[in-house]
Amino acid sequence: MPAKAKWAQLADHLRERIESGELAPGEKLPSTAQLKEEHGVSQTVVRQAIFLLQTQGWVEGVHGVGVFVAEELPQRQDGS
């Protein structure tokens, strides 16, 4: 099967860090620019990953401040 899209990989990576507790509820994620640099991807990829995690309830973006791990974590959406 074809490798997942970069944005999906990044979203998986971040979700795993949340589920493992490495990123705790209430904690601030690295900024868009940081993730962009660290993973060598474009803003589009970062935004897409963050957007997915937001829609699934893993994180919450606060305009002008940062993206934070949700206080109440959701159940995983898919069974892949």
Add this chain to the structure above:
Amino acid sequence: MPAKAKWAQLADHLRERIESGELAPGEKLPSTAQLKEEHGVSQTVVRQAIFLLQTQGWVEGVHGVGVFVAEELPQRQDGS
């Protein structure tokens, strides 16, 4: 407060057309290019709207063919 983002408006619009039955399950949505033209927006806006509807289970995109209304419609995700 500022009007909703264009992509959110478009997503709402399409979801309403699905819920009303105007777009029936299995039916093909207008192409990205069509929606782009009809609503006078960019591809980004259309893609974002479609992506949201996909993640929420309203539609399913088939590579190279089109975007189709899901056979089994989900419950609304939000309570706005």
Add this chain to the structure above:
DNA sequence: CTCTATTTGTACGTATGTATG
């Protein structure tokens, strides 16, 4: 089978708006 057109999907870049500190 090949070629082409259509369409979705991924990805990059950039500009601007909005909110916070």
Add this chain to the structure above:
DNA sequence: TCATACATACGTACAAATAGA
């Protein structure tokens, strides 16, 4: 006022899959 950071939006290019000639 200024810097930082998320959010929206435009444009563009190319890959991948499908369908039709």
